[in-house]
Amino acid sequence: MTLLEETCAALKPIDAAASENAQRLLDAKTKPRRSLGRLEELACRLAGIYRTSQPGLPQKAVVVMAADHGVSEEGVSAYPSEVTAQMLANFAVGGAAINVLARQAAVRVVVVDMGTKASTLPSGVLDHRLGAGTANFTREPAMIRDDAVRAIETGIRIADDLVSGGFTLIGLGDMGIGNTTAAAAITAALTGIAPARITGHGTGIDEDRRLHKTRVIERALARHRPDGGDALDVLAKVGGFEIAGLAGVALGAAARGIPVVVDGFITASAALAATRLGTNVTGYLIAAHRSVEPGHSAILETLRLWPLLDLQMRLGEGTGGVLAMHLIDAALLILRDMATFESAGVTDTGS
Amino acid sequence: MTLLEETCAALKPIDAAASENAQRLLDAKTKPRRSLGRLEELACRLAGIYRTSQPGLPQKAVVVMAADHGVSEEGVSAYPSEVTAQMLANFAVGGAAINVLARQAAVRVVVVDMGTKASTLPSGVLDHRLGAGTANFTREPAMIRDDAVRAIETGIRIADDLVSGGFTLIGLGDMGIGNTTAAAAITAALTGIAPARITGHGTGIDEDRRLHKTRVIERALARHRPDGGDALDVLAKVGGFEIAGLAGVALGAAARGIPVVVDGFITASAALAATRLGTNVTGYLIAAHRSVEPGHSAILETLRLWPLLDLQMRLGEGTGGVLAMHLIDAALLILRDMATFESAGVTDTGS
Numbered sequence: 001m002t003l004l005e006e007t008c009a010a011l012k013p014i015d016a017a018a019s020e021n022a023q024r025l026l027d028a029k030t031k032p033r034r035s036l037g038r039l040e041e042l043a044c045r046l047a048g049i050y051r052t053s054q055p056g057l058p059q060k061a062v063v064v065m066a067a068d069h070g071v072s073e074e075g076v077s078a079y080p081s082e083v084t085a086q087m088l089a090n091f092a093v094g095g096a097a098i099n100v101l102a103r104q105a106a107v108r109v110v111v112v113d114m115g116t117k118a119s120t121l122p123s124g125v126l127d128h129r130l131g132a133g134t135a136n137f138t139r140e141p142a143m144i145r146d147d148a149v150r151a152i153e154t155g156i157r158i159a160d161d162l163v164s165g166g167f168t169l170i171g172l173g174d175m176g177i178g179n180t181t182a183a184a185a186i187t188a189a190l191t192g193i194a195p196a197r198i199t200g201h202g203t204g205i206d207e208d209r210r211l212h213k214t215r216v217i218e219r220a221l222a223r224h225r226p227d228g229g230d231a232l233d234v235l236a237k238v239g240g241f242e243i244a245g246l247a248g249v250a251l252g253a254a255a256r257g258i259p260v261v262v263d264g265f266i267t268a269s270a271a272l273a274a275t276r277l278g279t280n281v282t283g284y285l286i287a288a289h290r291s292v293e294p295g296h297s298a299i300l301e302t303l304r305l306w307p308l309l310d311l312q313m314r315l316g317e318g319t320g321g322v323l324a325m326h327l328i329d330a331a332l333l334i335l336r337d338m339a340t341f342e343s344a345g346v347t348d349t350g351s
Numbered sequence: 352m353t354l355l356e357e358t359c360a361a362l363k364p365i366d367a368a369a370s371e372n373a374q375r376l377l378d379a380k381t382k383p384r385r386s387l388g389r390l391e392e393l394a395c396r397l398a399g400i401y402r403t404s405q406p407g408l409p410q411k412a413v414v415v416m417a418a419d420h421g422v423s424e425e426g427v428s429a430y431p432s433e434v435t436a437q438m439l440a441n442f443a444v445g446g447a448a449i450n451v452l453a454r455q456a457a458v459r460v461v462v463v464d465m466g467t468k469a470s471t472l473p474s475g476v477l478d479h480r481l482g483a484g485t486a487n488f489t490r491e492p493a494m495i496r497d498d499a500v501r502a503i504e505t506g507i508r509i510a511d512d513l514v515s516g517g518f519t520l521i522g523l524g525d526m527g528i529g530n531t532t533a534a535a536a537i538t539a540a541l542t543g544i545a546p547a548r549i550t551g552h553g554t555g556i557d558e559d560r561r562l563h564k565t566r567v568i569e570r571a572l573a574r575h576r577p578d579g580g581d582a583l584d585v586l587a588k589v590g591g592f593e594i595a596g597l598a599g600v601a602l603g604a605a606a607r608g609i610p611v612v613v614d615g616f617i618t619a620s621a622a623l624a625a626t627r628l629g630t631n632v633t634g635y636l637i638a639a640h641r642s643v644e645p646g647h648s649a650i651l652e653t654l655r656l657w658p659l660l661d662l663q664m665r666l667g668e669g670t671g672g673v674l675a676m677h678l679i680d681a682a683l684l685i686l687r688d689m690a691t692f693e694s695a696g697v698t699d700t701g702s
Binding site: 029030031032033035036037038039078079080082083086087089090093095096097100101103104105203204205292308309310311312313314315319323326327329330333334337338339343344345346347349351 | 380381382383384386387388389390429430431433434437438440441444446447448451452454455456554555556643659660661662663664665666670674677678680681684685688689690694695696697698700702
């Protein structure tokens, strides 16, 4: 078996009994039943993922994968490709939004170059480059199928290394000029939703550019006809190295029983692809927030995930995921530390 | 001048220039303009409140005021009055949800008995009791007007002491069996919205009890005819000791130029009253979350406040406020610590 096949074979449903036991524990705490709303649901899902009604606090990491996109030649972004490599350098010195937010939340940032045009890599960035960006998928497939597998397996190995190193919660982060175009193409191919309903303003293009971007995606899908029932085909033809890599991180984490925190549109498209590559993946996905990208909401609805935050963000990098990790810790602390009606001597009416 | 009058005289608008300067600083950071959405708006408002475009991180406190409510005799809650005092004891030993979440967010919890039926107070709880609960406002006014002033001035003094002690961010928290009934009556009186549209399920009553609770509020408003243009009259006739006290905390903090983090329905009704007692208060209010209580949404709309979280919570105690403080810190860290396009050598297209 290949690593991808082995990983998919290891995926199992989350533990429903542990979730139910966690809810019973929460119902004994000194508060009206279910009065912490989504925070209680989150605690129960985490219990199901960790297969225990009393999980400890997680050791947290965010994997930020970067790559360039040939399709950015088509003028689909407000920023030039060179910004991808510049941002890698910014991640490496700790100046980007993800660095700031990760320091606040005690989250390790793991930066991976999956295939940028950077001439040299800053120290600390993991080098897993599959090329200097994908091919322009309006003309040829973004990558060959073998490279899609290679990217996914890189992601699986990175998740595996993190879990072996003691990390028990993994966020997905992305950087790549042009990658909302790839994410929209992937989402359209995997869901069947029309590109016009999925394509957004990305880093800040105007309405004319957005219509142009939509047509670019429509043209690519018409040319390559990716098979919506075959996520590998979709990732190869209209994907990105970082998106395929992140799908692998999601698969690898889920296979090891670790929650995967999904950030914005790009990481959601990777998570969606992961749910099509393997079974039982969705239970491990925690939707951190709802970004302003319309394709992100389409994926959340498709996967029936409820985002914890809705702050009209559209930055990526894993920023929304790391912000939501405060709420994840909070949910677990409630489950672990709150007094019960009995221990605190508070009258319980069962309400 | 009375302390209340002095405090109201000290209220001034937040500093719009500092807000604008903060946005300029954010626009120079390595991210597409405004791509952190509401987090950027939050940073700018905090800059306006602190009157500097580069505020440091806040020292955080949450003031949890507790009181009992005579109206709970009418069967408006799923819990008996004795729970208020039991929860005071739980707060004192650190077992309640607010204690757990405040420890996580490094927030000092200040617990104040404004008038519960507790026979003895646990150590650490501040004693500012104005009585063993308010009167049942279906029969007589909840309190005399002088007691409403006393409660407000207690809140002002507590805020003042916290600010003098170095705290620079104050959350509002509440505990009091029956207090959603008082909050709904206050909200109806101050906004003119019908009680039926404001009255919710509180700690978990069923639909029949909710209709009964609505009628209790309608009866009280019909009997006392509180003057919606006079917040003191409203607080005295259908308020609660803790709600009046929290209105005072909001006024006191705003007068000292400190942000006030509003939690759920009860604290929002106090904040609403504060905006009617003084001018320029709304600029200092940060809506932490949207609870499931319909009256809470009515107040958020009235004050045009956008809540940071929407987790279907309905617990009170300041829990939503403390959860949102992670986002407040995050907003300030972004403003303080992120690299600029210039410092990081990232191409800025102005998008």
